[in-house]
Amino acid sequence: xxxxxxxxxxxxxxxxxxxxxxxxxxxxxxxxxxxxxxxxxxxxxxxxxxxxxxxxxxxxxxxxxxxxxxxxxxxxxxxxxxxxxxxxxxxxxxxxxxxxxxxxxxxxxxxx
Numbered sequence: 001x002x003x004x005x006x007x008x009x010x011x012x013x014x015x016x017x018x019x020x021x022x023x024x025x026x027x028x029x030x031x032x033x034x035x036x037x038x039x040x041x042x043x044x045x046x047x048x049x050x051x052x053x054x055x056x057x058x059x060x061x062x063x064x065x066x067x068x069x070x071x072x073x074x075x076x077x078x079x080x081x082x083x084x085x086x087x088x089x090x091x092x093x094x095x096x097x098x099x100x101x102x103x104x105x106x107x108x109x110x111x112x
Contacts (some may be wrong), residue, residue, distance in 0.1 A: 001099060006030040006080060009095065009102045016062035017105045020091035023084035030083075036076035036097045043070035046106070053108065061107035069104040070094060077103060 003024060010021035024030045046067050053060050070077070073094075080093035087110060094104040 001030075001032040001080070003030050006032060006082065006093070009093070009099075010082075010105065012102055012105075014062060014065075014105070016091065016107050017102065019061065019089070019107060020082045020093070020105055023089060023091065024082045027085040028082050030080065032078065032080035032093070032095065032099050036078050039070050039073040039075065039077050039103075042077055042079075042094065043067055046070060058111065059109040062104070063106040063108070066092075066094065066104035066106040073103055 007021050007024050007030075010017040010024070046063065050060075050063050050067055052058075053063065076097045078095040078097055078099050080095055080099070082091040082093065083089070089107050089109055091105055091107045093102060095102055
């Protein structure tokens, strides 16, 4: 998917999507992968990651909300990612199966 199309999806008004969009437009790298995954599986995985990041103190943005949205989303999810230009942040994008709309977004600061 083209970078400008990914940027267009990142406009839901939340802080995390604004930061992901800014990272992409400032030279970050965005990708949307082929295929889908069951939302229940992703909710379970990211609920575990939420617990892990809370225990370790790793900084996240929007992770709790992303888990809530994945929990309530009945359809398969397509995944995408934006990496900030400096590599300090990775934003996971949870998209509709056709990649036409954003379901949720979360950011995780990368440890060095």
